[in-house]
Amino acid sequence: MSLDVMAPIRARLAARPTWLGALYAGNARAVIERGFRVIRNANWGVIATGFFEPVFYLLAMGVGIGALVGSVPGPDGRPISYAMYIAPALLATSAMNGAIYDSVNNVFFKLRYSKVYEGMLQTSLGPMDVAIGEIFMALFRGLLYAIGFLGVLAAMGLVTSAWALAMIPVALLIALGFASIGMAVTSFMKGFQQLDLVPMVLLPMFLFSATLYPITVYPSRSSG
């Protein structure tokens, strides 16, 4: 009797919950592995540039607007510099942007133009493997940006407590939420023009969520 090379795979497929059978092959790892290979071979430069986005925001807003604003009241009421005020919000924003970029623009491109997923679905992989794998990659990107930006903040002297490290899991949680919803929304899109609707939803969150100024500037009904 010949060695059954398919045995472990068959065992894995049999171990799935039956109600997921049609969607999931239990092998999201293959999609993740592909993601890392693509980063290594093709687009690490693209990922690296995403890191500059929050840094540019911090410089422009912290230096430029900071010169107009002066200081703002901190959480305990004491005035802090404007750059210090916006830094944590920009970290959260960069995690959101990194996750959205991977799960909206990149997923749309692979879905509509390069047809990567069609290729994947020709194998034993199911749509859920693809989704989990891609969301994991989006999270990885969010993690990279969060760590990088935290490093920049520390270098600029804007971090005053070791608790700042807790921002990284928070950023990952943000990235998970946005990546999942972003990917779900993208699956309905028909043209690249519709991708513009995503920033239309993100922009109010970015602009009105006390990113750039304290929420107390609003009338109290809309704050929160």
Add this chain to the structure above:
Amino acid sequence: MTEHPTTHAGPQITFSGLDHAALADRTRRWGWVQYAGYRDAAERPFLGTTLAVALGNPVLYLAAMGLGLGSIVQQPVDGVPYLTFVAPGLLVSTVVSTGAQFGTWPIFGGFKWQMNYLAAQATPLEPKQMAQGEALAIGVRLLVQALLFWMIGFAFGAWPSPGSVAMVPIAMLAALAMFTPLMAYAATLQEEGLQFNFVQRLIVMPMFLFAGTFFPLGAMPIYLQWIGWVSPMWHGTQLARMVAFGLDVPPWLAVVHVVFLVGLFLGGLWAAGRTFTRRLVR
């Protein structure tokens, strides 16, 4: 278009009953407008999306930047309240961002994925005319977008005088000055177009943030001010501020702004004609 003889002895009616020479003549003269008509038709299914974005952007930006950020910027900027200062910059920079966006993936996709330029190349249309048609179609779109922004800003009280409507053509010109050079570049790319990520993150984004939209360029250290000088966004914004609230700009500098934008637009259009031709005729 001197390389094509355009005179004929008379109408040359073929068996199909059409004067093909006359049709080709017409396309050589008006093909760029016809191409713009095609672009218009191709964008039509997304009209609702486009309008939603064109109306939503000004409301969001004016509310968040003008009123929210404006409430913590206490002192006047360039002699006017912060909302008045920032609003023209927001108008110009959102329109220019749209122009930049249309100059990247959509042009590249026309060569690589949708191949509409390859289809057009099978007609008497010349590559140069396709670039001109793109600029015309995008120009009209940008004009409408700028006009909607202006109307909403007017309702907001962001610009006091009706004369500020002159910002609309200024914003369109600045956006086209961004669009045509990018279009020329997009036509040269062969692979997946990953370069546009660099364009977006390292060119358009810094221009938006550093080139005098949210604060006067003078607030930046001098070694960052050059970002404004080379940016169509800054030149457009300065002109827009002149007509919106009478920003004090010496006349020679105003001329520099206009010449810079027109030069970039025409130079980009010329270059795009070259790169389109090189891509399609070989």
